[in-house]
Amino acid sequence: MIAGDELNSIEKTLLFHYLQKEIPNLSFIEADEVLERYNDKLANPAQLDYLNSSNKALQKxxxxxxxxxxxxxxxxxxELLDQKRGKYLYVDLWxxxxIPCIKAFPASLALNEAYKSKGVEVIFLSVDDNYKFWEEVAVKYDIAIPDQSFVAMNKEESEYLKALNVALIPRYLIFDPERKLIHPNAPRPDSEEIKMFLDNLFR
Incomplete structure (x- = not known):
C-alpha cells in the first residue's frame, strides 16, 4: 500500500483514516500485524493508541x-463457551x-453444515427485546437449534454487548477453541472471505 519509507503529512493522515476504517474488519491477529507494519508511519503514537483502543478494550x-x-x-x-470448548464458534448476532440478518440465515446454516466436521459451530444470538417474537422468528427460519440458538436477556446492562455496539447488526464474532474472541467483526456467512478465514484456521 505504501511505497518508500517517508510519508508527508497528507499521506500520514490518509494512512490513519484508512487504518481507522480497516482495523475493525480484521481479526485481532491481523489487526496487530497491520499496526506493527505501519505504526512508524503514523503521525504520532496517540494515533496508534487510538487504533488499538477498541480491540484492546474488547479483549479485556x-x-x-x-x-x-x-x-x-x-x-x-x-458457560456456553465452556460447553463448546474445543470448537470454533461463529456467533451470528441478529x-x-x-431483515438483512434474516436473509443471511440460510448462509449461516450452510456454514454450520459445511464446517461442522472441522469443529466449527454457528451460534445464533438474538438481541431482541421481545422474547416471544424471537422464538417465533427462530422457528420460522429454521434456526431454532437446541444449544445453538439464544437470546440475550441483559442487552441494556451487558458491558460486553455495549462494547460490541450491537445496534449495528448483522454482526459476526469468532471465538477460538480456548474461549477467546479472535475476530470481533467477522466476514458475512455468504462471503468468500469467511471461507478463506476458516480454511486458514485449519492449515
Missing part, C-alpha cells in the same frame, strides 16, 4: 451476557426486526 471485557435458550432454559455466555 468478560462476555457478561445472560442467555435464554429454547424452552426457557437460562445460562450465561461464559434481531427479528433486522
Amino acid at each position: 471485557i468478560e462476555p457478561d451476557i445472560e442467555l435464554m435458550g429454547l424452552g426457557k432454559s437460562f445460562s450465561r455466555f461464559e 434481531a427479528a426486526w433486522c
Whole structure:
C-alpha cells in the first residue's frame, strides 16, 4: 500500500483514516500485524493508541451476557463457551426486526453444515427485546437449534454487548477453541472471505 519509507503529512493522515476504517474488519491477529507494519508511519503514537483502543478494550471485557435458550432454559455466555470448548464458534448476532440478518440465515446454516466436521459451530444470538417474537422468528427460519440458538436477556446492562455496539447488526464474532474472541467483526456467512478465514484456521 505504501511505497518508500517517508510519508508527508497528507499521506500520514490518509494512512490513519484508512487504518481507522480497516482495523475493525480484521481479526485481532491481523489487526496487530497491520499496526506493527505501519505504526512508524503514523503521525504520532496517540494515533496508534487510538487504533488499538477498541480491540484492546474488547479483549479485556468478560462476555457478561445472560442467555435464554429454547424452552426457557437460562445460562450465561461464559458457560456456553465452556460447553463448546474445543470448537470454533461463529456467533451470528441478529434481531427479528433486522431483515438483512434474516436473509443471511440460510448462509449461516450452510456454514454450520459445511464446517461442522472441522469443529466449527454457528451460534445464533438474538438481541431482541421481545422474547416471544424471537422464538417465533427462530422457528420460522429454521434456526431454532437446541444449544445453538439464544437470546440475550441483559442487552441494556451487558458491558460486553455495549462494547460490541450491537445496534449495528448483522454482526459476526469468532471465538477460538480456548474461549477467546479472535475476530470481533467477522466476514458475512455468504462471503468468500469467511471461507478463506476458516480454511486458514485449519492449515
